[in-house]
Every structure is written in structure tokens, then in C-alpha cells.
Amino acid sequence: MMQPTELIAALQNQNQDAFKRVYDMYADNVYGIIYTIIKDKSLSEEVLQDVFLKIWKNANSYSEKKGRFFTWILNIARNAAIDKTRSKSFKNTSQNQSADYFVDILEHKDNFSSKIDAIGIKKYIASLEPLCKKVIDLLFFKGFTQKEASEELNIPLGTIKTRNRICIDKLRKTLEA
Amino acid sequence: MDIKAYIASGILELYVYGSLTEKENLEVYEILQKHPEALEEVKRIEHALDQLSAAVAPNTLSSSYKKIEQNLDASTGGIIAIDRKKTNWPAYIGWAAAVALLIGVFFQSNKNRALRQQVVQQEIEKQVLESKIIIAEEEASKTKSLLDVLRNKTLIRVPLKAQNIDPTAYASVYWDKEQQNTYIDVAGLPDPPPGKVYQVWSLKLNPLTPTSIGILDKFSKNDQKIFLLANPNDSEAFGITLEPEGGSKSPTLEQLYVLGAIAS
Structure with missing residues (x-):
């Protein structure tokens, strides 16, 4: 998988078309990661929306030296999902306890x-x-x-x-x- | 550096996972810059993980992007209300206090206005009562001075008897000869018709000579119906006639209401 260098630069310039392309490229990955942690579709979609808003807001904090863009996005998704599992709304839902x-x-x-x-x-x-x-x-x-x-x-x-x-x-x- | 051994160590998988430290990430990044085969390895790992993580998405996302896009518009400039669901208790309490205060102020000012109106009303009533007291005191003092007059033993009382025109009429004259005053009590006379006044006469009997000592022109306004008139005459009798307004020079005998002579 190529690092989408130009796309990242456009995103960092707050270009909404670039953001839409980033979303199209990574929405399923983000959703998948969140869902394996949260195990609830509608809560996962909520978190996904927050994750992409964070990507939009914090795009400038990404630098290639810190890691892959893919990795950066997955980290935001994991952290947001784990935060959600500590929230009240999550504790009220029942989860599949399967380990993997x-x-x-x-x-x-x-x-x-x-x-x-x-x-x-x-x-x-x-x-x-x-x-x-x-x-x-x-x-x-x-x-x-x-x-x-x-x-x-x-x-x-x-x-x-x-x-x-x-x-x-x-x-x-x-x-x- | 043996790049094959480096790749085989499995560090690049962890690099793509994001489970290395910041320092390790930077080291890997520098090696990737120098060793294209390592970078190629990273891309292939990334591809596999892209497939794996996208595959676990439980369903196709349909409306999520629209919702995100709406929030992008709202947050242009990069500010996103992530804690938008947090309840702002201090603000709510502040507003509630302000509303309560307003209600209180409104209530108090209403009450205050009502009280002020009541005070004004009381003030008016007080003034009315005070003036009534002044009037009553004046009347009492008049009555008292009248009583003093009537008790004066030098006073000559002359009862005036009814004449043909009105058999129920009567009057009295109290004559203070020394002070040359007469008090005319006309409580027994009817109110004069409009345009007419009672006129009081001092009479000499032989020959009959009437002298006007005054007209009772404020008859209906004098509640006590006792009038003070100066009488410097050497009277032998008194009479009261009804005359046109302003009085007459000589009495109209047809309109003689009461008449009485001084007992000698």
C-alpha cells in the first residue's frame, strides 16, 4: 500500500475533497477496528464519526516521521474506541465477550x-x-x-x-x- | 546492517500496527529511508492489514459521511465540539438564578407599588379626616361661643310668633343691648324660595317705624340657622319678612313671617 503523500498534504490544508477521499479510503478500516473493540454497530458508527472529525481537526499533527498514515489513523480509531468502552453509554450495552x-x-x-x-x-x-x-x-x-x-x-x-x-x-x- | 534479518525480526509488522514507541518509530523510519526493500515490505504488510481491518467492518456505512460533513461545516477553522453532550451546569444554574431573581424583583416591585398606592390612599383619607376634625372643631367652637352668648344674663330673648302666611313658623331674637348685637335664630323658618331672602326689622311701635337690621342672605348655608346682626336701634319689637333678593327699604307686610315685641 502506497503512502498517499499528496492526499495527506491536501488534507493538512483543510481540503474537504481530500478529506472525503481519506474517508473513502479508510472508513471501513476505522469502522472494523472500532467494531472489534466496541461490538455494537450504532455506537461504533458514532465513534467513527468522532474519529474522522479528529482526523480532520488534527491532520497537521501527522508527520511521516512518526509512522505510516494508515497507522496514525488506526491509532486514533483504537484510542477513541477504547475511550468509548470506558463511557457510561457503553457500560449500559451488553457485549459479546469473545476474546478474538x-x-x-x-x-x-x-x-x-x-x-x-x-x-x-x-x-x-x-x-x-x-x-x-x-x-x-x-x-x-x-x-x-x-x-x-x-x-x-x-x-x-x-x-x-x-x-x-x-x-x-x-x-x-x-x-x- | 543485515536488512533481511531486520525484516525477519517482525519489527515492521509492529511498526505498521502502531505498537512501537515514538523513538522506535523514528529509528524504523530512518531505516526505511535507506532500505527500499524494507519500505517495500512495509507496504505489503500494510496492504494485508488494510484488507484484514476493512474486512471486519460489520456492514457498509451509508450515511456516516454526511453526518461528518455537517460537523466539518460547523467546525471550519478546525474547532470541533467533541464534548458537545456535556451539560453546562454552571450556566444552567446561573440562568436559573437570574430568572429566579427577575421573578423576585418583579414580585417585590409589584408589592412595593401596591404598598405605595395604599400609603397614598391612606394619606388622602387622613387629610379628609383631618379637615373633618377642623370643621367639627370650628362648629364646636361656634356652638360654644353661641352658648356663651345665650348664657349672658344681660341678653334679652324675644320670641317671634307665626303670622298668617305660615302658622308653623317661629323664630327668636337674642339681643345684647350693651354690645348692640342681635342673634337671630331662624331654625323655625322654611327655606326661602329662589330669588327671595329673609329680612330682619327692628320696630318702634308708636308710631310703627321699621328699620332694617339686615338680610339673612346665606340662609341655606348656615347650618345652625343663627345669624349675628348689629342692632344699634332702641328696638321695641322685631319682625322678619320675605323680600326680593338684596332686600327692601321697607317691609312687605303681606310677607311677614314672624313678629314679636320685647316684654317690658
Whole structure:
């Protein structure tokens, strides 16, 4: 995936067309990340709106030196979703307590948007080891640090990075095949 | 640097996740600038994660962008009311206090105005009562002085008897000969018709000579019906006639109401 350098510059100049393109590019990712944490569609949509308003407002705080634009957006989404789980309105909803919820979603989902390699994703999920499911859930979807993940999963800190690479390699191979 | 080993360590996946520290991120960024194969690796990781994260979106978003766009318009200039749902209690309390104060002020001023009106009313009533008292005192003092006059033993009382014209009429004259005053009590005479006045005469009997001592021209205004008239004459009798307004030079005997002689 290319870093959309010109788009980012236009967004930072408060160009609304650029903002719309950023939304079109990343809305599903933001929604997906939020939903795996919040597990409620209408609350997730609310958070998604807040996330994009933050992207619009804080566009100038992004710099390539800090990381990928994709990563910057995912971080905002995760933080907003986690904030929401601490709010009163969230505590009043009942949640699916599944530990690796992204797997549940993908196993039961049939209607994918056109940019998704739905067959590849389904195939990947079907073949994914239980430990990979947990590692990806914690590190990618929940934003855990390596240390937090190693404590949560009770595996040595030094193996988290390589374990995760193996899990993601499988995804890449399935999608790139 | 062995870039293949670096890639194999799995740090680039964590870089794309966003789970590295700020310092680590900057280090990775510098390596990516120098090693295109590492950057290429990052792009491929990113592509896989883009697919994975977009795939978990539970449904297609339809109206979200419109809602966001509305808020963009409202926040042009970059200010977004993220805490728009927060209740501004101090402001509400402030407004409530202001409203309560206004109601209180309005109520008090109404009450104040009513009280002021009441005070004015009381003041008017007080003045009316005071003037009534002054009138009553004046009348009492008049009555008292009249009583003093009547008790004066030198006073000569002359009862005047009714004549043909009105058999019910009567009057009295109290004559203070020394002071040359006469008090004419006409409470027993009817009110004179419009355009007419009673006129009081001092009479000498032999020969009959009438002398006017005055007209009772404020008859209806004098509640006590007692009039003071000067009488310097050496009277032998008194009579009262009804005369045209302004009085006459000589009495109209047909209109003689009362007449009485001084007992000798």
C-alpha cells in the first residue's frame, strides 16, 4: 500500500475533497477496528464519526516521521474506541465477550465490499492457528504493546514479534497467492 | 546492517500496527529511508492489514459521511465540539438564578407599588379626616361661643310668633343691648324660595317705624340657622319678612313671617 503523500498534504490544508477521499479510503478500516473493540454497530458508527472529525481537526499533527498514515489513523480509531468502552453509554450495552472477536466477525460475514479479497480472507481465517488469532487480536486490533501481549498470552516477550510475523506472513501469502 | 534479518525480526509488522514507541518509530523510519526493500515490505504488510481491518467492518456505512460533513461545516477553522453532550451546569444554574431573581424583583416591585398606592390612599383619607376634625372643631367652637352668648344674663330673648302666611313658623331674637348685637335664630323658618331672602326689622311701635337690621342672605348655608346682626336701634319689637333678593327699604307686610315685641 502506497503512502498517499499528496492526499495527506491536501488534507493538512483543510481540503474537504481530500478529506472525503481519506474517508473513502479508510472508513471501513476505522469502522472494523472500532467494531472489534466496541461490538455494537450504532455506537461504533458514532465513534467513527468522532474519529474522522479528529482526523480532520488534527491532520497537521501527522508527520511521516512518526509512522505510516494508515497507522496514525488506526491509532486514533483504537484510542477513541477504547475511550468509548470506558463511557457510561457503553457500560449500559451488553457485549459479546469473545476474546478474538475479529475471527467471529469474519467467520459469519458474507457481504464484503469490493476492495476486499473476501475469498482470501475467509480462507486465511479458516486456517489460522488459535495463538495467531490471539496475537493479532491483541497487537493489531486492541493495540497492546509486546509486553502487555506477552503477559496476557503468557509467552516470552522475545517471541511475540516473530510469532506475530509468522501469523501475518500467512495472511500475506493467502492474499498474494 | 543485515536488512533481511531486520525484516525477519517482525519489527515492521509492529511498526505498521502502531505498537512501537515514538523513538522506535523514528529509528524504523530512518531505516526505511535507506532500505527500499524494507519500505517495500512495509507496504505489503500494510496492504494485508488494510484488507484484514476493512474486512471486519460489520456492514457498509451509508450515511456516516454526511453526518461528518455537517460537523466539518460547523467546525471550519478546525474547532470541533467533541464534548458537545456535556451539560453546562454552571450556566444552567446561573440562568436559573437570574430568572429566579427577575421573578423576585418583579414580585417585590409589584408589592412595593401596591404598598405605595395604599400609603397614598391612606394619606388622602387622613387629610379628609383631618379637615373633618377642623370643621367639627370650628362648629364646636361656634356652638360654644353661641352658648356663651345665650348664657349672658344681660341678653334679652324675644320670641317671634307665626303670622298668617305660615302658622308653623317661629323664630327668636337674642339681643345684647350693651354690645348692640342681635342673634337671630331662624331654625323655625322654611327655606326661602329662589330669588327671595329673609329680612330682619327692628320696630318702634308708636308710631310703627321699621328699620332694617339686615338680610339673612346665606340662609341655606348656615347650618345652625343663627345669624349675628348689629342692632344699634332702641328696638321695641322685631319682625322678619320675605323680600326680593338684596332686600327692601321697607317691609312687605303681606310677607311677614314672624313678629314679636320685647316684654317690658
